[in-house]
Amino acid sequence: MADVEKYFDLVNQDQQAFIETLREVVAIPSVSGDAARRPDVVRMGEWLQARWEALGATCKRVDPGKQNLHGEILDLPPVILGQYGNDPNKKTVLVYGHYDVQPALIEDGWETDPFVLVEKEDGRLVGRGSTDDKGPVLGWLLCAETHKKAGIEMPVNLKFCFEGMEESGSEGLDEIIVEEADKWFKGTDVVCISDNYWLGKNKPCLTHGLRGVSYFHLQVEGPGADLHSGVFGGTVHEPMTDLVHLLSKLVDVNGKIQVPGIYDQVMPITDEEEETYNNLEFSHTALASDLKNDVLIHAEERDTLKHRWRFPTLSIHGVEGAFYASGDKTVIPAKVRGKFSLRTVPNMEPAKVAELVTKYLNDEFAKLGSKNKMQVIETHGGRWWYSSPKHPNFVAGAKATEKVYGVKPDLTREGGSIPVTLTFEENLNVNVLLLPMGASDDGAHSINEKIDKRNYIEGIKLLGAYLHEVANTDLSA
Amino acid sequence: MADVEKYFDLVNQDQQAFIETLREVVAIPSVSGDAARRPDVVRMGEWLQARWEALGATCKRVDPGKQNLHGEILDLPPVILGQYGNDPNKKTVLVYGHYDVQPALIEDGWETDPFVLVEKEDGRLVGRGSTDDKGPVLGWLLCAETHKKAGIEMPVNLKFCFEGMEESGSEGLDEIIVEEADKWFKGTDVVCISDNYWLGKNKPCLTHGLRGVSYFHLQVEGPGADLHSGVFGGTVHEPMTDLVHLLSKLVDVNGKIQVPGIYDQVMPITDEEEETYNNLEFSHTALASDLKNDVLIHAEERDTLKHRWRFPTLSIHGVEGAFYASGDKTVIPAKVRGKFSLRTVPNMEPAKVAELVTKYLNDEFAKLGSKNKMQVIETHGGRWWYSSPKHPNFVAGAKATEKVYGVKPDLTREGGSIPVTLTFEENLNVNVLLLPMGASDDGAHSINEKIDKRNYIEGIKLLGAYLHEVANTDLSA
Numbered sequence: 001m002a003d004v005e006k007y008f009d010l011v012n013q014d015q016q017a018f019i020e021t022l023r024e025v026v027a028i029p030s031v032s033g034d035a036a037r038r039p040d041v042v043r044m045g046e047w048l049q050a051r052w053e054a055l056g057a058t059c060k061r062v063d064p065g066k067q068n069l070h071g072e073i074l075d076l077p078p079v080i081l082g083q084y085g086n087d088p089n090k091k092t093v094l095v096y097g098h099y100d101v102q103p104a105l106i107e108d109g110w111e112t113d114p115f116v117l118v119e120k121e122d123g124r125l126v127g128r129g130s131t132d133d134k135g136p137v138l139g140w141l142l143c144a145e146t147h148k149k150a151g152i153e154m155p156v157n158l159k160f161c162f163e164g165m166e167e168s169g170s171e172g173l174d175e176i177i178v179e180e181a182d183k184w185f186k187g188t189d190v191v192c193i194s195d196n197y198w199l200g201k202n203k204p205c206l207t208h209g210l211r212g213v214s215y216f217h218l219q220v221e222g223p224g225a226d227l228h229s230g231v232f233g234g235t236v237h238e239p240m241t242d243l244v245h246l247l248s249k250l251v252d253v254n255g256k257i258q259v260p261g262i263y264d265q266v267m268p269i270t271d272e273e274e275e276t277y278n279n280l281e282f283s284h285t286a287l288a289s290d291l292k293n294d295v296l297i298h299a300e301e302r303d304t305l306k307h308r309w310r311f312p313t314l315s316i317h318g319v320e321g322a323f324y325a326s327g328d329k330t331v332i333p334a335k336v337r338g339k340f341s342l343r344t345v346p347n348m349e350p351a352k353v354a355e356l357v358t359k360y361l362n363d364e365f366a367k368l369g370s371k372n373k374m375q376v377i378e379t380h381g382g383r384w385w386y387s388s389p390k391h392p393n394f395v396a397g398a399k400a401t402e403k404v405y406g407v408k409p410d411l412t413r414e415g416g417s418i419p420v421t422l423t424f425e426e427n428l429n430v431n432v433l434l435l436p437m438g439a440s441d442d443g444a445h446s447i448n449e450k451i452d453k454r455n456y457i458e459g460i461k462l463l464g465a466y467l468h469e470v471a472n473t474d475l476s477a
Numbered sequence: 478m479a480d481v482e483k484y485f486d487l488v489n490q491d492q493q494a495f496i497e498t499l500r501e502v503v504a505i506p507s508v509s510g511d512a513a514r515r516p517d518v519v520r521m522g523e524w525l526q527a528r529w530e531a532l533g534a535t536c537k538r539v540d541p542g543k544q545n546l547h548g549e550i551l552d553l554p555p556v557i558l559g560q561y562g563n564d565p566n567k568k569t570v571l572v573y574g575h576y577d578v579q580p581a582l583i584e585d586g587w588e589t590d591p592f593v594l595v596e597k598e599d600g601r602l603v604g605r606g607s608t609d610d611k612g613p614v615l616g617w618l619l620c621a622e623t624h625k626k627a628g629i630e631m632p633v634n635l636k637f638c639f640e641g642m643e644e645s646g647s648e649g650l651d652e653i654i655v656e657e658a659d660k661w662f663k664g665t666d667v668v669c670i671s672d673n674y675w676l677g678k679n680k681p682c683l684t685h686g687l688r689g690v691s692y693f694h695l696q697v698e699g700p701g702a703d704l705h706s707g708v709f710g711g712t713v714h715e716p717m718t719d720l721v722h723l724l725s726k727l728v729d730v731n732g733k734i735q736v737p738g739i740y741d742q743v744m745p746i747t748d749e750e751e752e753t754y755n756n757l758e759f760s761h762t763a764l765a766s767d768l769k770n771d772v773l774i775h776a777e778e779r780d781t782l783k784h785r786w787r788f789p790t791l792s793i794h795g796v797e798g799a800f801y802a803s804g805d806k807t808v809i810p811a812k813v814r815g816k817f818s819l820r821t822v823p824n825m826e827p828a829k830v831a832e833l834v835t836k837y838l839n840d841e842f843a844k845l846g847s848k849n850k851m852q853v854i855e856t857h858g859g860r861w862w863y864s865s866p867k868h869p870n871f872v873a874g875a876k877a878t879e880k881v882y883g884v885k886p887d888l889t890r891e892g893g894s895i896p897v898t899l900t901f902e903e904n905l906n907v908n909v910l911l912l913p914m915g916a917s918d919d920g921a922h923s924i925n926e927k928i929d930k931r932n933y934i935e936g937i938k939l940l941g942a943y944l945h946e947v948a949n950t951d952l953s954a
Contacts, residue, residue, distance in 0.1 A: 211707060215805045224769025228922075230688060230893025233820050234732040234790025235781045237772045241730055241793055248725035253718055253847045255711040292701025295714045295848045304712045313711025315809050316718055320802065323795030323816060328692045328856055330818055330893075332792050339800060341807055343710050370730045371772045379805055416707025416807075445705075 003152045004403070004468045007143075010150045011461050018142055018460060019125060019453070023117040025099075025134050026127035032077065032100035032168040035069050041077040041164045044099045048137070048162055049080045055144055057084040057158075060184060064165075064172025076172050077164030081184050084144055085157040092157040093470055094188040094428070096420060097137035097195060098166030101129035102445050109447040124450040131451035132444035136194035136437045136459065137162060143464040155471035159188060166195075166420075174423050181427040189475055190393040191424045191432040192466065194459070198439045199412045200281035204405050204462070206397045207434035209309060209413030210421060212344035212384035214353045217320075217337045218246060218361060222372040227332040237370045239336045240322055246374070247338050249364050251314040254297050255307065257342070259360045262312060265348040269310070277302040280410050290441070309413035312348060316340045341380075343415060350381030385422045385432075386413075393431040396473045400465035404458050431475075435466060480629045481880070481945045484620075487627045488938050495619055495937060496602065496930070500594040502576075502611045503604035509554065509577035509645040512546050518554040518641045521576045525614070525639055526557045532621055534561040534635075537661060541642075541649025553649050554641030558661050561621055562634040569634040570947055571665040571905070572940075573897060574614035574672060575643030578606035579922050586924045601927040608928035609921035613671035613914045613936065614639060620941040632948035636665060643672075643897075651900050658904040666952055667870040668901045668909040669943060671936070675916045676889045677758035681882050681939070683874045684911035686786060686890030687898060689821035689861035691830045694797075694814045695723060695838060699849040704809040714847045716813045717799055723851070724815050726841050728791040731774050732784065734819070736837045739789060742825040746787070754779040757887050767918070786890035789825060793817045818857075820892060827858030862899045862909075863890075870908040873950045877942035881935050908952075912943060 011018075030044035031037040049059045064076040077100065104114035112118045117127035129135075140160060147154050165171045177185070198205050220239040227236065251257050282301050288294040298304045307313060321336040323329045342353060358376040365374040387394070389411045401409040418434070425432050437459035443449045451459075488495075507521035508514040526536045541553040554577065581591035589595045594604035606612075617637060624631050642648045654662070675682050697716040704713065728734050759778050765771040775781045784790060798813040800806045819830060835853040842851040864871070866888045878886040895911070902909050914936030920926045928936075 213707070213807065215807070222770060222772040225923075227768075228893060229790070229792035229794070229818060230690065230820060230891070231785060233792040233892065234784035234788060235774055236768065237730060237774055238732075238792055240795070241728055241732075244721045244724040244793060245730060247721040251718055253714060253722060253845045255715075255718075291704075291713065293699060293848075293850075295699040297712055297714060297848075307711035308708060311711060313706070315706035315710040315715055315807070316721060316799075317706070317806055317808055318717070318800030318810065319796050320800075322793075322801070324797055324799070324801035326797055328816065328818075329794055330690065330692070330792070331794055333795065339805065341706060341710075341805075343707060368730045371770075371774075373770075414707070415710065416705060446702075 003155070004465055006150050006152055007146060007464050008461050010146050011457060014146065015457050018138070018457065019119060021138055021142065022125060022130060022135060022456065025138065026117040026129055027115055029115045030100045030129070030164065031103050032165050033103055035072045035074055038074050038077065041100050045078045045080050045162070045164050048099055048141070051141060052082050052084065055084070055148060057082045062176050064176060067171055079173060079176050080160070080162045081180065082160040083157070084160070085154050087157055090155070090157050091189045091470055091475065092159060092187050093467060094159040094161065094185060094191045094424070095140050096161045096191065096193045096424065097140065098133045098163050099137055100164040100167050101132065101134070102167050104128040111448055119453070123453045125453055125456060126448055126450040128449055130449055131438035131442040132449065133166065133195045135451045135456050139194060139437060139460045139463045142460050143467070147464070155468045158467070159185060170420060173420065177423050177427055185428055188428050188430055190430055190470060191428065192435055193418070193421060193432060194435050194437050194463065195418065196414060196434055196436045197442060197444070198436055199410050200286070201439045201441050203281035203407060203410055204401045205410035205412045205436060206389060206394055206401070207412050207414055207436065208387045208389045208394060210385040210417055211309070211415050212348070212350065212382045213341050213380065213417050214344055214350050214378060215339070215341040215380040216357060217339055217377040217379055218243065219335065219337045219375045219377060220372050221335040223334045226334045229330045229332050232332055236332070237372045238332050239372050240333055242365070242368060242370045242372050242374065243319065243336050243338050245368055246361055246364055247316055247340070250316065250340060255313055257312060257314045259356050261356045262353070265352060266312060267346045269306070276411055277305060280305065280412070308415035310345050312345055313343045314340060344384050346384055346386050348384070350383060354378040354381060382417055382419055383422055385425065387431060391431045392473045392475045393433045393470070396469035397433050397435050397466055400462055400469045403465050404462045435462070437462070480632070481942055483627050483629055484623060484941050485938050487623050488934060491623065492934050495615070495934065496596065498615055498619065499602060499607060499612060499933065502615065503594040503606055504592055506592045507577045507606070507641065508580050509642050510580055512549045512551055515551050515554065518577050522555045522557050522639070522641050525576055525618070528618060529559050529561065532561070532625060534559045539653050541653060544648055556650060556653050557637070557639045558657065559637040560634070561637070562631050564634055567632070567634050568666045568947055568952065569636060569664045570944060571636040571638065571662060571668045571901070572617050573638045573668065573670045573901065574617065575610045575640050576614055577641040577644050578609065578611070579644050581605040588925055596930070600930045602930055602933060603925055603927040605926055607926055608915035608919040609926065610643065610672045612928045612933050616671060616914060616937045616940045619937050620944070624941070632945045635944070636662065647897060650897065654900050654904055662905055665905050665907055667907055667947060668905065669912050670895070670898060670909060671912050671914050671940065672895065673891060673911050673913045674919060674921070675913055676887050677763070678916045678918050680758035680884060680887055681878045682887035682889045682913065683866060683871055683878070684889045684891055684913065685864045685866045685871060687862040687894055688786070688892050689825070689827065689859050690818050690857065690894050691821055691827050691855060692816070692818040692857040693834060694816055694854040694856055695720065696812065696814045696852045696854060697849050698812040700811045703811045706807045706809050709809055713809070714849045715809050716849050717810055719842070719845060719847045719849050719851065720796065720813050720815050722845055723838055723841055724793055724817070727793070727817060732790055734789060734791045736833050738833045739830070742829060743789060744823045746783070753888055754782060757782065757889070785892035787822050789822055790820045791817060821861050823861055823863050825861070827860060831855040831858060859894055859896055860899055862902065864908060868908045869950045869952045870910045870947070873946035874910050874912050874943055877939055877946045880942050881939045912939070914939070
């Protein structure tokens with residue numbers, strides 16, 4: 001029996017133990033956004049480090065420094081760097097994951113305690129972090145442990161980078177990656193990240209593109225203080241009036257961005273790309289049902305995916321400084337900030353996006369003839385990421401998927417951003433594969449987060465199979 | 478010496494005692510909006526009742542019932558009804574005031590403890606409630622006490638109605654006024670309310686008009702839950718996009734309402750009215766300076782006043798349901814409510830305003846072609862109030878003002894609403910005079926609220942002089 005088949009067999013045998021391990025880590029409420037939970041986040045990092053070290057890995061704990069969380073000064077949780085195997089004849093795969101989780105309270109609407117893993121009859125393993133990202137992070141660990149237990153040699157050298165701040169902006173991580181690029185991460189051949197989701201509920205995928213995001217604050221400032229609308233309504237230029245006029249010029253109700261020049265930078269769709277939309281596991285029926293109301297703009301599935309993956313979009317998120325509570329208040333807010341962001345795609349440059357947006361809003365504001373002051377502030381400009389799915393790293397991922405699931409994976413892109421992807425690619429100069437374990441309905445940031453038992457167990461196989469495929473792949477091809 | 482001159486003399490003598498009384502009541506932090514202060518509000522009402530009863534007034538404490546304040550069930554503070562004098566040969570004047578105050582914390586930026594009255598060298602008496610409305614409420618009491626002390630007969634029968642919830646929506650008051658209209662308030666000839674402000678800082682005024690207010694929520698509802706803009710941006714109809722498009726159609730940046738038909742109901746300006754704008758104490762220079770930035774729409778003072786007093790205006794107050802905090806969040810809010818209100822003037826009818834606004838927004842929403850759901854909700858429709866300044870009650874107020882200040886008062890209207898004015902007028906069928914004590918810069922709802930010593934002392938004289946003038950006026954003229 002080939003090594004990978006022996007590995008699969010042992011995974012099948014140890015399923016229940018793997019679920020128990022997931023139960024053990026879900027029980028550590030490592031919520032990075034909650035100051036009171038910070039010791040649990042640290043404890044979770046230490047749990048991982050101890051378990052890898054017990055297996056024989058060399059670990060390095062890096063403390064990124066201090067954080068100001070709503071005025072409280074906290075130690076950032078450690079980034080756990082590791083090295084498992086150091087054979088110069090083997091390829092080296094770096095894997096990334098995060099051991100912190102989103103906040104969760106039973107009062108939010110959870111069916112059961114979010115920090116107690118519950119195995120449902122329908123196969124769901126429900127618990128905070130089950131799919132995002134404790135399941136996948138355990139996947140790499142259980143893969144290595146199972147190899148050792150079965151007496152199978154690891155096919156590659158494994159490096160890992162597990163952080164505890166992903167759900168809170170990955171504070172401090174980029175600096176560590178930059179710093180360690182030629183040190184701890186030296187010798188990395190490829191990177192694999194398992195921290196996103198299938199396009200649907202049944203068919204696995206590889207992900208080779210992410211959108212960037214440029215975030216803007218559109219500030220309009222008028223009187224020195226909030227005013228009473230009874231006294232001042234109709235006599236002063238009201239910042240909110242100016243703001244809604246400007247926001248209404250950004251995008252039409254069908255999502256078409258009105259900023260001149262924005263679409264000029266977008267890469268055209270080739271026939272080859274068009275074909276990739278033919279056999280994806282994606283249906284509007286399921287999507288509209290998830291949305292509860294059918295508010296879909298596009299008639300065709302492929303158009304929805306194109307607007308998610310490869311066209312820029314603009315969303316208006318809210319207004320800071322205005323009245324936002326329930327009830328009635330007759331205030332004229334003195335200074336308001338409209339928040340909006342653009343999702344960007346190849347080959348848009350954040351600097352050019354900011355320039356176009358700013359110029360357009362300045363022009364439109366000048367047309368209004370208001371005496372208020374207007375300012376466009378770009379608070380964030382993160383680039384998109386795009387990788388060819390023909391790269392040998394992806395070919396290895398595809399072969400592993402076929403071996404485990406018996407189907408060719410969908411090749412997907414995502415509408416959101418996973419900034420660390422780009423950080424690894426740019427600083428290590430190696431290919432990055434996104435190899436998801438969970439399904440589209442896992443509810444990563446929602447109540448009743450789950451990973452299906454199938455995805456968890458087959459996912460553990462998948463990560464191992466991928467390492468075996470990488471070992472047998474010519475990465476320079 | 479005429480009675481009123483004797484009264485003025487004694488007021489001059491007792492100035493310091495009057496300031497001490499103001500100090501005593503400012504020290505009772507009767508903040509109606511703060512559950513923890515509710516006992517202080519009640520204590521303040523009881524203080525007033527006890528002092529009037531000590532003078533010989535007959536009082537009736539009416540408890541309006543329960544209130545739900547942010548989930549806490551509280552007893553509403555009492556409405557203190559009173560009768561001082563019951564001579565069938567005298568006219569009966571009903572006065573209204575409120576003994577509760579706005580919240581105030583030194584951390585808000587007060588120079589000194591807001592609940593400790595401080596007499597400044599420039600004549601300001603600084604303290605929460607000094608001008609709104611404890612100064613004026615004391616004015617009536619001190620007037621009656623001084624008459625007694627001086628051995629001067631009160632020229633009229635006085636009825637009073639002092640409430641403790643004015644700063645929190647006057648909960649329960651209207652029902653009491655309706656209930657008592659033919660009982661406790663029976664026999665009232667005129668009403669006088671001292672709870673507003675001069676147009677400027679130096680010249681007294683009588684106020685004979687208030688605008689109404691119609692408040693609307695414009696709700697747009699799309700997906701069943703908030704969405705991630707990375708995943709769903711550009712593929713669903715976003716409620717915020719629809720909302721800013723609709724809000725931008727309501728009013729232009731110069732305050733011109735875009736709802737068809739709104740201006741049709743507005744009473745035209747006669748030559749006679751136009752003349753009343755000639756000699757008012759009002760300057761754009763002072764106004765722009767108060768505003769810190771000159772964001773005034775109109776070039777002429779009279780146009781600013783017309784848009785404050787006698788034209789309808791529309792202000793956008795904010796958005797409920799969207800992202801409102803500082804920082805960045807890439808949410809697509811699922812359900813948002815834009816809040817806006819129209820200030821209404823003679824002869825606009827709230828029902829007609831709601832009809833026009835709703836029809837217009839429905840028409841504009843239909844044009845957008847969005848699959849979201851839109852709804853216009855009128856949450857409040859309060860009428861404007863207008864009284865002829867030629868009514869004998871106003872003539873009495875004008876004569877009293879001339880006697881105290883040596884100038885003819887400005888005849889003003891206000892842009893805001895004092896709903897109790899209309900409640901008294903409609904239920905008692907008598908004329909209501911608004912006779913302010915404080916000046917435009919008193920900062921009623923702001924930090925460092927003050928009443929100038931001049932306004933307080935001369936104001937006590939003014940209220941007494943007004944009662945004497947009413948006694949000598951033919952109210953049927």
